[in-house]
Amino acid sequence: MNDVHAMPPRAANLGLERVGVSRVKKPLTVQRPGRVVTLTATFSVSVDLPPDRKGSDLSRNAELLAELVDERLGDPVPSLEALCESIARSLLQKHPSARRSCVTAEADYFLRRGISAERSSFEDYLLIAGAFGERASDGTITSHRSIGAEAVGMTTCPCAMESCRALLEKEYPGLARAEFTEVPVVTHNQRNRTRLFLEPPDDSEVEADTLIGLIEAAQSSPTFAILKRGDEARVVLDAHRRPRFVEDVVRELLASVPAAFPRLPEATKVRAESTSEESIHKYDVVAAHEISLGALRARPSA
């Protein structure tokens, strides 16, 4: 029987940058500080394909995922990105003609959070891990990782707050101006969905929980599943005391990264993306920026 994958392709002399499988769902266990967590992750796994091979033989990718994920369910991995990296390296061993590999994985993730200890519960976040393998001309395999997370929080609009303040002053001329500057003024607020990615050039570790903490600190307020009435007021007031555009969320978030990761290399890529699902419009507003950690550190302070 012919090995169809190894045959030369009809449309010859054209290598492909990426061939693989996507949307592969798997359960896996991760060792987190003091606990083992089970995640349901969705993987995409690919390698490049040289010009002289017709097919990439994708059954190897499914086998590899079974070996490295299914068979190790009882043996927790240190992190989702560590697992991706071991898959990225093994892909290059399973595909001897490939030079580059790429693995991404996303998983719902939960942290116990709350406005107070007795009102805490699991809040849901998203982990977004990646790993990239490369085979040098001498056969050496190198790899590095991307660690990302998404947190949903709240933003309150600083611009509408100013406009409301001006309108209220006009509508209520009898009220002292001071009262509108001290007391939080109404504005539109909404769900904000923000992602932060760090991609160190080497094998530096990045803790995803730290990313989530930075995102929540950059939004107008984190949000919580359990809020009794006084708690709701507290969250609403806090958020109105920190009005933020998506632009602010991205900037505050990027600006907070150097202090949180003092030992990561200068060449670490840092990427932030923020979407506010505007309550006052039917569309979303978005901001995004990518910068090296070195450039972030070198930035003159405000």
Next chain:
Amino acid sequence: MNDVHAMPPRAANLGLERVGVSRVKKPLTVQRPGRVVTLTATFSVSVDLPPDRKGSDLSRNAELLAELVDERLGDPVPSLEALCESIARSLLQKHPSARRSCVTAEADYFLRRGISAERSSFEDYLLIAGAFGERASDGTITSHRSIGAEAVGMTTCPCAMESCRALLEKEYPGLARAEFTEVPVVTHNQRNRTRLFLEPPDDSEVEADTLIGLIEAAQSSPTFAILKRGDEARVVLDAHRRPRFVEDVVRELLASVPAAFPRLPEATKVRAESTSEESIHKYDVVAAHEISLGALRARPSA
């Protein structure tokens, strides 16, 4: 060649309530007051299947859609639901062994809206039409329609507003109590997605634009694509002067139906569903209710 569809099924003596095609996308034109509108609709089209037939012969459904939708693109239909009803009736002619047919269609829909005439633009809504055909034992075909629409607007939470008022009074004891009752107080606000469906038992017409108007009137405020700064303040203040739970949106919406449709029959089914994408939580809150127009009319006023 055997007609496989007409053969008896292996698992015999079991009719099926619904067999059809779904996610069929089609362009079509609709005559609206004073203008012709082109919609991109997604159809689902089905009939029942008697116990003695193996297959429904679904190529007839695709042919019928081509005849009734594609061939009439240049000849606007009166409404999306009128088109669905003509498909539902024709389905029963194309499938002589079927007794019931069901057609649903969804389409993005645009109305020119704005906070003022010079700030108007197209706002997007969703039309959700349905039609149901039935063949009586004497062969007579009857049918009726469901007309639905979704509008996205804003809700401001009345409960968090009260809690914030109480907390502000405590935090700012120097401020006069009156000022917090007169001036709108901060609360969480968010995107609200509300649907209203009317299903008259007969051939009564329902104008979808009216449904959209009722939904927007039931929310704390409609939302707009174009808002300059003063406009934003106006929308935010209006919304804070009409704080509404999803429960309120559904009730206000249902309560507004009788006056808007004085001539529809008592047996008309009325259904409202509202979802607030809470800014203060990661989850949504929902309310829904279905009631006959007769029961709505008979309801003692507040």
Next chain:
Amino acid sequence: MNDVHAMPPRAANLGLERVGVSRVKKPLTVQRPGRVVTLTATFSVSVDLPPDRKGSDLSRNAELLAELVDERLGDPVPSLEALCESIARSLLQKHPSARRSCVTAEADYFLRRGISAERSSFEDYLLIAGAFGERASDGTITSHRSIGAEAVGMTTCPCAMESCRALLEKEYPGLARAEFTEVPVVTHNQRNRTRLFLEPPDDSEVEADTLIGLIEAAQSSPTFAILKRGDEARVVLDAHRRPRFVEDVVRELLASVPAAFPRLPEATKVRAESTSEESIHKYDVVAAHEISLGALRARPSA
């Protein structure tokens, strides 16, 4: 401070059938035969609302989910539907003015499967659980469950197979007719997504793994993550030896339920839905049917 939820609504005299929270994600552990499984489930949780209350006080729902799901993460529940039922009952205790409660939950679910023991890995399925609580006029709370599952498999079209046979006979007159009836003939095949739900009227247990097994047996073939070349041929040939319409999948599936659940009550509702993502069309084809287990059992055999 006023209890806003307990106030009478402005649009009075209108109770609501359903008010709740939706898209609440939670991790939980389930005891399965011989193993504990962690699921990431998405819950919707609602109760009805009497005419005289403005709001349902949804913070109770979030608290309840934290108590019954988060706090018991270390203490596996017997099944997703058992957890839903305990939530449905507790909802009626937390909401003393409600008479009905409804809980639904969906979760990715994995079973070790394979074409052979050495080629097995985790295949992904979907669990879809529900529970419904009711408070009688004497205060007694009753409840029952719905247990559902979705499995993705393959269908091969029996009609196109016949047409291809006829066309091949015409194109290759030299080939013996017998060869086309014995050897599987080409046809279009595709992903098929089928759901089966059982809703017993009482506290009968239904094993979700059994539902998944029945679905896979009703499709032309189950599908597998790991298939070496000979395995692929085996699955393709098996599927071509069992060509099935979506109509066939639903009928075979329903017909298989009585033997698998001999002890469930007659009044158990059985619902099957099947979607084939046709390779030969851009749209899907669907079939669905609901019937009581009693009627299924009473059905004369073929």
Next chain:
Amino acid sequence: MNDVHAMPPRAANLGLERVGVSRVKKPLTVQRPGRVVTLTATFSVSVDLPPDRKGSDLSRNAELLAELVDERLGDPVPSLEALCESIARSLLQKHPSARRSCVTAEADYFLRRGISAERSSFEDYLLIAGAFGERASDGTITSHRSIGAEAVGMTTCPCAMESCRALLEKEYPGLARAEFTEVPVVTHNQRNRTRLFLEPPDDSEVEADTLIGLIEAAQSSPTFAILKRGDEARVVLDAHRRPRFVEDVVRELLASVPAAFPRLPEATKVRAESTSEESIHKYDVVAAHEISLGALRARPSA
């Protein structure tokens, strides 16, 4: 009243590469050869933000979309990408402090297609347009476009076909070997979703209908809404006579571009992405490649 957007940001000295609005839905009309087509497009529109401005003032983006899309609904644009380009240029005029702009738009699109003239109907495709504006240091604004399309068709797996041939030869030793090489052999086939993008560096025009034609020619077969039984057999046999991996689809597609666009500049970027929603697995397989048109042309023929 303060212009909050023009204030300096708190987290200073950090420009942002992209700030804008996304998921803005709009109806628009496009002049196609011999007909005017109405599309419902979803736009994303953004500019960069200099370090010294707090906000991008996104109300300008919504105003611009209203001016360039809503106000011109009666005046068809030459193409979706031409409209994107005019928005990208105007964005730089509306945002004097921005240096780069980016506009993307997606829209369902229909072409009349059929296995024969009397069996034709509208098949649905996706248009994916982009435009990129840049302001040089001397103030000159330049721009260019990306034109993309997606078509859904069918792929039949060449590898499983070989394996099935081998297995059939073993199972039916009495059948002549020739019969299995001449007559199409069973394999798995499935929906294939392929995208092709061309991004010329200048103002060259690219016809989206041509891209769709190239994609359909690269798949094992196009698919059709209306197929009577003989037609189904024809499509199935055609597809089985052109078995193709996703790898093949991408390569054949890229290889077909030079002949179709003989006058486009060498620096035109060409990108192809193909996803097969495998009928034999629960996951998808994907291939993608990007290359300059110059490199494609220089490629030695097979």
